[in-house]
Amino acid sequence: MRAAILHKTGQDTLDVREDVTAVGFREGTVRVRMRAASLCHSDLSAMSGVLPQPAPFVPGHEGAGDVLEVGEGVTGLAVGDRVVLCWMAPCGLCDHCRQDRGHLCIASLRRLGAPGFRIEEGGLTASGFYGTGAFAEEVVVCADAVIKVPADLPYEAAALIGCGVTTGIGAAVNTAKVEPGASVAVLGAGGVGVATVQGARVCGAGRITVVDPVASRRERALAFGATEAVAPEDLKAVAKKLPGGGFDYVFEAVGRAATVRAGYDAARRGGAVVVIGAGAQDDLAQFTMGELFFNEKRLLPSLYGGATVRRTIALVVDLWRAGRIDLDGMVTHRVALMDVNDAIAQMHSGEALRTVVTMG
Numbered sequence: 001m002r003a004a005i006l007h008k009t010g011q012d013t014l015d016v017r018e019d020v021t022a023v024g025f026r027e028g029t030v031r032v033r034m035r036a037a038s039l040c041h042s043d044l045s046a047m048s049g050v051l052p053q054p055a056p057f058v059p060g061h062e063g064a065g066d067v068l069e070v071g072e073g074v075t076g077l078a079v080g081d082r083v084v085l086c087w088m089a090p091c092g093l094c095d096h097c098r099q100d101r102g103h104l105c106i107a108s109l110r111r112l113g114a115p116g117f118r119i120e121e122g123g124l125t126a127s128g129f130y131g132t133g134a135f136a137e138e139v140v141v142c143a144d145a146v147i148k149v150p151a152d153l154p155y156e157a158a159a160l161i162g163c164g165v166t167t168g169i170g171a172a173v174n175t176a177k178v179e180p181g182a183s184v185a186v187l188g189a190g191g192v193g194v195a196t197v198q199g200a201r202v203c204g205a206g207r208i209t210v211v212d213p214v215a216s217r218r219e220r221a222l223a224f225g226a227t228e229a230v231a232p233e234d235l236k237a238v239a240k241k242l243p244g245g246g247f248d249y250v251f252e253a254v255g256r257a258a259t260v261r262a263g264y265d266a267a268r269r270g271g272a273v274v275v276i277g278a279g280a281q282d283d284l285a286q287f288t289m290g291e292l293f294f295n296e297k298r299l300l301p302s303l304y305g306g307a308t309v310r311r312t313i314a315l316v317v318d319l320w321r322a323g324r325i326d327l328d329g330m331v332t333h334r335v336a337l338m339d340v341n342d343a344i345a346q347m348h349s350g351e352a353l354r355t356v357v358t359m360g
């Protein structure tokens with residue numbers, strides 16, 4: 001079958017090959033025929049080495065498809081089920097999982113780099129990014145890494161739900177619990193930022209200010225429910241004019257210490273900064289003890305929607321069905337798996353909100 005391989009960390013293009021096999025099917029796993037996968041910024045971060053993932057690997061962690069084969073001992077899944085991949089599969093047994101915080105289970109990270117694919121030429125094995133590897137026609141993953149979704153949810157929308165949309169909507173609904181009428185700023189108008197805007201709108205935020213350096217991205221965010229869109233250099237002035245001297249909630253959807261800092265400064269005293277962006281291990285965010293204590297601004301990191309992923313995905317599917325969120329509009333580009341490098345170029349250019357890679 002066909003799959004896109006990153007041979008070495010630091011390379012910026014993928015090698016789309018036809019001599020790849022998904023390996024490791026056994027008890028407790030499922031084989032999935034991928035139908036659509038979308039490119040998330042974290043894929044680029046794994047390719048560049050900002051996020052750890054041993055190479056060679058197959059990127060892609062935001063994907064949807066159909067169950068082809070179910071391993072022994074797997075319950076609740078059947079051949080033909082439509083599923084979304086979950087890149088942080090909960091083990092179900094640890095303290096986090098038992099306390100209904102499966103999104104904090106890091107058991108799957110212990111399998112980081114486990115072989116998921118074999119390349120015929122040279123007989124090399126490759127892992128799947130964060131235990132998935134969605135840029136392949138087929139994947140074998142542990143049963144906890146697939147979440148069943150309704151059969152009428154289009155594959156493209158389902159793929160988006162696998163990471164970015166769940167992350168953004170969950171940050172607003174689960175982590176911040178934005179109240180009706182609240183003032184919200186979203187820093188970064190990429191896929192996660194736009195999903196956060198939609199989450200804040202669902203919560204009834206009174207004001208949703210999107211902040212992004214690119215004018216076309218600002219413009220586009222307005223179509224998803226932002227009430228205003230400004231350039232980063234204007235954030236301070238906008239925040240200052242608000243009652244309380246800042247926003248009730250500032251969402252950082254960029255993944256940089258400097259943006260978190262700008263967000264902290266734009267939050268009102270007693271407000272909250274919700275950190276969603278996946279940043280680097282060595283990028284230090286700085287706050288003084290005096291300001292942390294005196295301002296009582298809360299730092300609220302939000303990982304993968306800030307709650308058990310299965311539940312956040314169910315919520316997102318319900319919102320989609322009720323017409324409360326726009327997933328179709330988030331797909332700005334489509335390419336075939338053969339052309340996955342075009343998707344990477346579009347993401348680098350800042351042009352694409354989400355490019356869906358279709359597997360036919």
Ligand SMILES: [Zn+2]
Nearest residue numbers: 091094097105
């Ligand atoms: Zn666990």
Ligand SMILES: [Zn+2]
Nearest residue numbers: 040042163164
């Ligand atoms: Zn992602």
